[in-house]
Amino acid sequence: EPLLLFRSLEHIGTHAAHTLAFRVIALDEGLWLPEARNWVRRRGAGVLAAAITARGHDDRYVRRWSRWAVEHLGAEDPGRVVQSLDEAQLPDVLRAYASIRMQSAMRVIVSYVDSERRSVRHAARWAMEQYGGNAIWILRTAHHNETGEHAPREWGWRRLTEQLYEHVDARRLxxxxxxxxxxxxxxxxxxxxxxxxxxxxxLARAPExxxxxxxxxxxxxxxxxxxxxxxxxxxxxxxxxxxxxxxxxxxxxxxxxxxxxxxxxxxxxxxxxxxxxxxxxxxxxxxxAALASVPSTARATARGTARERWGFAAAGIMVLLGLALLWRPRRTETVDPALDDTTLDETLEAPGLPEADVTLADQTLPG
The missing domain is CATH 1.25.40.10 (Tetratricopeptide repeat domain)
Incomplete structure (x- = not known):
């Protein structure tokens, strides 16, 4: 049963399904670690987001699998690994890096806040929000690179993100x-x-x-x-x-x-x-106006035709049920001749066998 569940979650293929597979990996004191490693070998980068997310899992066997999977997939270097991902995998990976607060991923994530793809852009902005104040210097650098101006010292990270996103959106659009x-x-x-x-x-240039x-x-x-x-x-x-x-x-x-x-x-x-x-x-x-232009007889005919169709369908179903009841085969009790044991009759009718006297003796009660 755990194997069936594991393979089902694998074939569903979504990040949410992959994170549910952690429950199977955590079973039986690491018994499922070999199967989990084979999962990584089969799916490759398709499980990268789940492998990164698993670093913060409560179970030690899930974390052990995560360390092996991240190393196997080369996910320790975010700048290199994101270049090999397609656009469908990238949003989940950006969120996964932010979920474990990997500091080396911040510079990579901030570079996607002005992506042409809305799913990637939203994932990157959500990820930067998870870092919060820890990303303030990354945001200041991005703001300076984008606008050519240094942000005021009193700006917090939220004000920085608002100004940065407003500027990149204006340029993109x-x-x-x-x-x-x-x-x-x-x-x-x-x-x-x-x-x-x-x-x-x-819409040809900005479909989203x-x-x-x-x-x-x-x-x-x-x-x-x-x-x-x-x-x-x-x-x-x-x-x-x-x-x-x-x-x-x-x-x-x-x-x-x-x-x-x-x-x-x-x-x-x-x-x-x-x-x-x-x-x-x-x-x-x-x-x-369109309804008024249609003769009432036509509307009645249309409604009547629909009712007739339903009536004929119901009548047909009733006829079929009746025929099924009439044609139901009757059960007849049949005896297999092979099961008829005639040994006793043949024994009683055997020639030369003296007849037994089965007369019961009189018994008189005393007194």
């Missing part, structure tokens, strides 16, 4: 800032085609845009215009993009309704009436 501003201006002016061209260029609400609102506005023009496929695409950019936007539910209406119109063009969508949005003027 500079190429797309102009296109973003032009797109917002075109949206406000009602030039939706120009807005789309600018916003498409922004953080302040995405203005862009999402622009795509939703474009989708609404296309919906009114009858370009239902394009309208559904635009509203889906808006939802992807800002799923928690206050108008996200309205955008989902627009996607549903566009899809319902596409189905209606194919001869399939989805009256439920129109009826589910009684406050949507366009949905009410």
């Amino acid at each position: 500079a190429p797309v800032r102009a296109a973003l501003d032009e797109g917002i201006a075109a949206r406000d002016a009602g030039d939706l085609e120009t807005m789309r061209a600018r916003f498409d260029a922004v 845009l953080e302040a995405a609400d203005p862009v999402a609102e622009g795509y939703a506005q474009l989708g609404s215009a296309w919906l009114e023009e009858g370009r239902f496929a394009d309208a559904a695409w635009a509203h889906r993009r808006a939802l992807r950019l800002a799923p928690e936007h206050p108008r996200a539910s309205a955008w989902r309704g627009a996607v549903g209406r566009a899809q319902a119109e596409l189905d209606r063009a194919r001869g399939v009436l989805d009256a439920r969508h129109y009826e589910a949005h009684p406050t949507d003027e366009a949905a009410v």
Whole structure:
């Protein structure tokens, strides 16, 4: 059972699953250490983050495995090891170094706070926060390298990180800032085609845009215009993009309704009436108008057809159950002739055997 659990966690492959494997390594006084070492040999850098994290584990056998794994993978030198990692592994490794407060990793981690990849950038900034005041001189150096100015002595590490991140974010977004501003201006002016061209260029350069609400609102506005023009496929695409950019936007539910209406119109063009969508949005003027344009007999037919389908399905199930009960084979008691023992009958009927007198003698009770 522990081996099954260990292999299952290994194949799940996430950092959280790998850290759960520590419980298996800690079993039976180090019995699982050879299997844990084979795990490192099989997965290589895929378990690097777990091996680093295990340095701070409570169990001595887990820590022993961690020391061996870190040495085997060459993780003692953070600057060298991060160069061999792919972008999917890097965030977990940066967090792992910070979780054990490895001092030699701070200079490596701070170099990723302006990464183009949002997952790496967020992991690096989270890691620097774990070091806190211990990283203040690293942050001062990074601030000077980035801005060319020395930070005031009275600034603490939090103020330093805020100023550093503000500066690197402005530099990173500079190429797309102009296109973003032009797109917002075109949206406000009602030039939706120009807005789309600018916003498409922004997303091509920064697909993980953080302040995405203005862009999402622009795509939703474009989708609404296309919906009114009858370009239902394009309208559904635009509203889906808006939802992807800002799923928690206050108008996200309205955008989902627009996607549903566009899809319902596409189905209606194919001869399939989805009256439920129109009826589910009684406050949507366009949905009410579309529903009013459909004859009531058609709506009744659509609903009746659905009820008939369910009725036929239920009747079919009942018929099948009845046939199953009727066709169920009856149990018959059969006796295997091989099991019929005739030895006693043959013995009693054997020739020359005198008949036994089984007459019981009279017994009279005394007195």
